[in-house]
Amino acid sequence: MESQKDRVKLNVGGKKFETTATTLESAGRNSFFGAMFDENWNLHSDGSITEHFIDRNPNYFGVLLDLLRTGELYIPPKIDKKHLYREALYYGIEDHLRLAKWGPFDGNRLRLAESITGPTVRKAHKIRASPNSWCCVVRDNMVNVYNWMLEEQPTITTRDYRRVNDVCWVDSDNIAVSSSDKYLASGGIGLFSASTGELKYNFEVKDEDQLKDYTADALGVSSDYKLFSSCTECTNKKNGIGVWDQVTGKQTDFLPYWPDSKATKFQWLHGTNCLMVASCHLRSKCSINLFDFRENTVALSWSDATYQRMYRDAIAIEERNSICIVDSNENLGFMDLRSTTSSIEWRSSTRDNTFNRYPKLAFQEGQLFSLFCDTISVYCGSNWVPTSQLQQSCGGCIRDFSIGGDRLFALHGSEDIFDVWETPRP
Template identity: 35%
Template structure:
């Protein structure tokens, strides 16, 4: 018997027989359902070439997935639902193969509008959007968090009754953490939920003596091991609370002895490369701007900057957002005057280099309400919202020199197939997708980088 004959596998999917090989099945991963079924069959009978393995699924969708494993190319018939295909891919355990073929890595220079998701007219305007690592997202609308999976199918919403949402963080695609507070009492809390079932998993508590204390968490950041939140509450010092990301148990409380208001931080960002936490107090939550990089292990501030002394002539406009770019050792900021600045994080107490200044004439929000610019980072690219569009910058740094920032393109709603314009309230990047929230139209837009056939990707080589 030849090697090809020895590897031959017969699969009966919904009454249609498919003949393939083990090498093709293994392209989908050794942990895929197909691989596990064949392995189970082999454990029961060493000769699987003479027996069919029956799988009760739709053969039309399986045919497309099998062709993807064979050729490395995904061709979806026009009559076939992409969402249904993704559900079948999830069942067979080859969803990662579908994702890799549909999109390349996120490249701001050649973004393509994918689709727009509109909210229910009865819901409140979206206040912010957060993205998961696999390309799903969630949108906070009043006291409700709407959750979408990778296929953009809406899951069961998380209704928090009379609580307002401060921030949301993803621990993984199936688990999110929500910070809330009561409008009347300004006291809230934190809890994690399953994104598929909307069921509560853990409640995050802060010890206060022999009891636990009520607190309000303003901003979240998640690492592989810990959850960080800027907290304040009755009887508590302001600071950064730390919990175990798996168990939800309280682990630490970080304060600053020099008086920096960690508890007022409106944005936290975990930097996995350096194991540092960016802490930012920004407008409109704070009258002064405080930025610092904190080492949670040693409790030391590695880098710090503030405009509270008002000694910098360009900081009369308060900062509205900040983000760290680890690859170029740069803190990127934007202020109320729509100016984008860059600070070298290797040197403390330096004035931002206001390299980009927008004209107010470009702001198209008009009477619909002004939305301050937001920042997002993907590798060496910086995304900055302005008016109804997003500016993309490329950042490079070599030989210890100061980072060089170059604007490479601008993405506008003109590229979204005439879906209309509107001010941008927030942005998020996750799973090689850019999400843009437009509250005036109660919708968010999804942008992707199309996969090019000549890109260097591993192709399927089975059945050759």
């Protein structure tokens, strides 16, 4: 039984509610209700029950209060879901709402929650998920951003309507965008607000303190606020890797990149403070390099000049000390991060040598994901045994997919549709 001192009275939009301080405190210190227990706003310092007024809609507040009381979400038929989500955002309890709506990410239990149709046809070519379950879709010169309620935010548009080459979530609030004109003669990198689409600043490319005209392509970020981009000089096609401070926008380094082809993927390895740089092009030599920023050296370097395989993607799995690589027939290869020989152990797929232009890899919560045609396969265990498949009959071949927060987003190639996969609550 709660004590008199623990009881709290609230007047929300003219409707009175009575609850306990314990229930409101469960919202968390960073929530609206957490602020009510700050020393500057003590709800019950004298032991009496004081009524506090909140100028919001009481119908939505009642649903959210029940969520805090029980941990379960029940939405009455007359309640608009998206308006309820916005109210949860106002009170700072959107995490509670997400947890009540779906469980922790598990590739073997994912279920299709929704399919979103874009504004165009056959133009979307990249999708990226954010750490807080938002996503963005690249369509030619535009980046369409969707919040965790799957509402479209203001569109990000590149300067001079240049084609977008890559996008990267710097954090939950900002997106880096690389672009170039249709002749790949010039390009740039901009940092944009995810919620407003506003350009915050452009990243300039300098080599030996000289401002250079580069096209920017693949992007990546580190845990210590660095932004990386694959850069190709417009005049002599020299490849390099630009490094910027995400906070200030200032370039901090430029690394010459010796492989013949430009880098196609960056991945920061948090445990070793290294950057994996992969070049996986359809009909050119594949290379993987590991740059150690503590020693300013190359910790691992591998390349395949035999052209016997068409390598398409690579991903480092730090907890297994390995790098996984996939070819156009969905054969998976594994390389030991600690090995100096850098040999690859291949595991053949069951695809009967079916060719696919868009194989892709991802790793989340100890599970490996591999995209092939219209199917995303999930691999688990020490031997990477296939345990489940994600497949949607509508939309055709999957061109790209991305995992962020507690969601998987899959972008279809033949139609401008992306699927949202979530893990149901146990």
